[in-house]
Amino acid sequence: MSLIKVTGLNHRYGERAILENINLSVDRGEVFALIGPTGAGKTTLLRIIDLLEVPGAGEIYFDGKCIPRSGKQRLEIRRRMSFIHQKPQVFNLSVYDNVACGLRWRGEGKNKTAEKVDHILEMVGLKGYENRNARTLSGGEAQRVALARSLVLEPEVLLLDEPTANLDPISTAKIAQLISYVARQRNTTMIMATHDMSQGQQLADRIGVLLDGRLVQTGNVTDIFRSPQNEEVAHFVGMENIIESVIIANNEGIAMVNIGGNAIQAVSNYPVGKEVYACIRPEDITLALSSTQSSARNSFQAKVSRVTTLGPLSRVEINCGFRLVALVTKISAEELNLQEGREVYATFKATGVHIMEKEIRQ
Ligand SMILES: Nc1ncnc2c1ncn2[C@@H]1O[C@H](COP(=O)(O)OP(=O)(O)OP(=O)(O)O)[C@@H](O)[C@H]1O
Numbered sequence: 001m002s003l004i005k006v007t008g009l010n011h012r013y014g015e016r017a018i019l020e021n022i023n024l025s026v027d028r029g030e031v032f033a034l035i036g037p038t039g040a041g042k043t044t045l046l047r048i049i050d051l052l053e054v055p056g057a058g059e060i061y062f063d064g065k066c067i068p069r070s071g072k073q074r075l076e077i078r079r080r081m082s083f084i085h086q087k088p089q090v091f092n093l094s095v096y097d098n099v100a101c102g103l104r105w106r107g108e109g110k111n112k113t114a115e116k117v118d119h120i121l122e123m124v125g126l127k128g129y130e131n132r133n134a135r136t137l138s139g140g141e142a143q144r145v146a147l148a149r150s151l152v153l154e155p156e157v158l159l160l161d162e163p164t165a166n167l168d169p170i171s172t173a174k175i176a177q178l179i180s181y182v183a184r185q186r187n188t189t190m191i192m193a194t195h196d197m198s199q200g201q202q203l204a205d206r207i208g209v210l211l212d213g214r215l216v217q218t219g220n221v222t223d224i225f226r227s228p229q230n231e232e233v234a235h236f237v238g239m240e241n242i243i244e245s246v247i248i249a250n251n252e253g254i255a256m257v258n259i260g261g262n263a264i265q266a267v268s269n270y271p272v273g274k275e276v277y278a279c280i281r282p283e284d285i286t287l288a289l290s291s292t293q294s295s296a297r298n299s300f301q302a303k304v305s306r307v308t309t310l311g312p313l314s315r316v317e318i319n320c321g322f323r324l325v326a327l328v329t330k331i332s333a334e335e336l337n338l339q340e341g342r343e344v345y346a347t348f349k350a351t352g353v354h355i356m357e358k359e360i361r362q
Pocket residue numbers: 013018036037038039040041042043044045195
């Protein structure tokens with residue numbers, strides 16, 4: 001049974017609709033990532049789930065019970081959840097007191113408090129920091145104190161609002177490791193808002209894509225990144241090749257689509273004549289100097305039109321009668337001497353082509 005369920009949720013600020021008809025359920029122990037661009041409504045949705053705000057319409061169920069719009073029961077349920085903010089929030093106290101304060105409010109004894117704080121500080125890698133003032137810590141350390149303060153209370157639900165947005169890559173990796181450890185060891189249910197696609201991919205059991213206040217698609221990592229439901233989601237998840245095409249043949253689920261006079265094989269059940277988008281992830285395209293024998297169904301001769309370096313990767317734009325973008329490692333780009341005008345072969349599998357219905361725009 002789901003631990004948190006949201007049905008028909010709508011929310012406005014003034015005249016503006018911020019969230020529209022959100023339906024979502026998260027199981028106990030599940031890590032759910034909410035991804036979406038800035039302003040999509042992620043923080044607002046987390047705040048509503050944390051019962052900090054009352055939605056304009058819709059219901060929230062916690063552990064099967066519908067939560068009333070006001071009253072004492074809300075506070076009792078809030079105590080079972082914990083919210084980690086984008087900007088680490090710590091008190092102007094020692095690290096020890098920051099972590100211990102929640103336990104003291106709950107009336108935990110001195111020895112038990114010390115034992116629990118000690119254990120949590122060990123877990124977040126801040127042993128030896130007990131007497132430091134938390135305000136003097138780095139961003140990453142402060143975020144770990146904020147996490148420790150939540151975790152020491154053993155919440156059933158952890159709501160994380162971009163927990164690594166302001167951190168350097170090393171601190172980000174530490175926090176991500178910690179989140180994944182807590183999810184596995186404590187079976188804590190988590191809902192995490194993030195812009196960081198790779199973080200969503202690494203940590204989440206399921207992902208929801210929030211675009212302009214609507215939860216457009218929910219699914220596992222493969223569903224979201226390989227089979228986006230529409231053009232909007234496809235763009236957001238980095239599906240760089242979204243090509244208008246039409247089905248010209250279909251033989252038991254192996255379809256042939258026409259892209260500017262070229263035939264591409266794809267896995268699809270759409271019938272002949274159907275107008276579609278063929279989507280290919282840039283990392284699924286292999287570039288080589290000769291047309292090597294491979295099981296891939298699609299191979300095209302192409303000319304490189306542009307190469308851009310993105311850290312360890314190279315983004316290569318090619319023209320094979322139609323435009324494609326491929327992502328290869330910088331090392332292979334150098335080995336292949338990829339530069340403008342270079343002739344290459346682009347290869348991708350039929351299973352690497354996702355066929356998406358073309359939406360009729362109103
Ligand atoms: N208290 C408020 N009053 C009026 N408008 C608000 C309020 N809080 C948020 N908004 C608006 O609601 C929309 C959604 O905001 P929200 O903070 O939920 O987005 P977000 O997805 O968390 O964005 P980000 O990725 O930048 O954190 C934005 O347009 C924002 O300006």
